[in-house]
Amino acid sequence: MNRYGDEEFKLQYYADDILKSEGMQYSKSNRHHGEVSVYSHSVDVAIISLKLARKLKLKVDEKSLVRGALLHDYYLYDWHEPDESHRLHGFSHAKTAYNNASDVFDLNHIEKDIIIKHMFPLNLPLPMYRESVLVCIADKISAIKDYSKQMTWVREHKEALQKYIRNQDISA
Numbered sequence: 001m002n003r004y005g006d007e008e009f010k011l012q013y014y015a016d017d018i019l020k021s022e023g024m025q026y027s028k029s030n031r032h033h034g035e036v037s038v039y040s041h042s043v044d045v046a047i048i049s050l051k052l053a054r055k056l057k058l059k060v061d062e063k064s065l066v067r068g069a070l071l072h073d074y075y076l077y078d079w080h081e082p083d084e085s086h087r088l089h090g091f092s093h094a095k096t097a098y099n100n101a102s103d104v105f106d107l108n109h110i111e112k113d114i115i116i117k118h119m120f121p122l123n124l125p126l127p128m129y130r131e132s133v134l135v136c137i138a139d140k141i142s143a144i145k146d147y148s149k150q151m152t153w154v155r156e157h158k159e160a161l162q163k164y165i166r167n168q169d170i171s172a
């Protein structure tokens, strides 16, 4: 196996069924942070988790790590859409993701823990396995990456944005 692309290979090796599932394909159309889809974010979290485990030389169950990471945000809705049920998204989506994922996939105890605990410390139960801790950290790293991409885009388009705002007729 080549060093380059190891993680992408492992995603397909361990979780091709998840990647091709209807729910994951649907999550390509749901925005997560900025313009990043839930699908891209989930793939990113799985890759970061594998890289962290390798860098830290941790012995992990890679298959469970990958499958749990891919399903950690399997909540299957766009939380940006105004809807009463999305109001507590931050607190409730881990449980929703678990319920949806367990309807379709046979989850083991590590995968279950990864999904339910990934919002620690917003959701209080402590992650119980090193795989859950890795996904919890990878999720935060991925979110910071997404937001910093947005900030870079704003900086790069600052002049064009200012020009656009100046040209808007705000008296209308």
Ligand SMILES: [Fe+2]
Pocket: 072, 073, 093, 094, 118, 119
């Ligand atoms: Fe999440």
Ligand SMILES: [Fe+2]
Pocket: 041, 045, 072, 073, 139
């Ligand atoms: Fe996430």
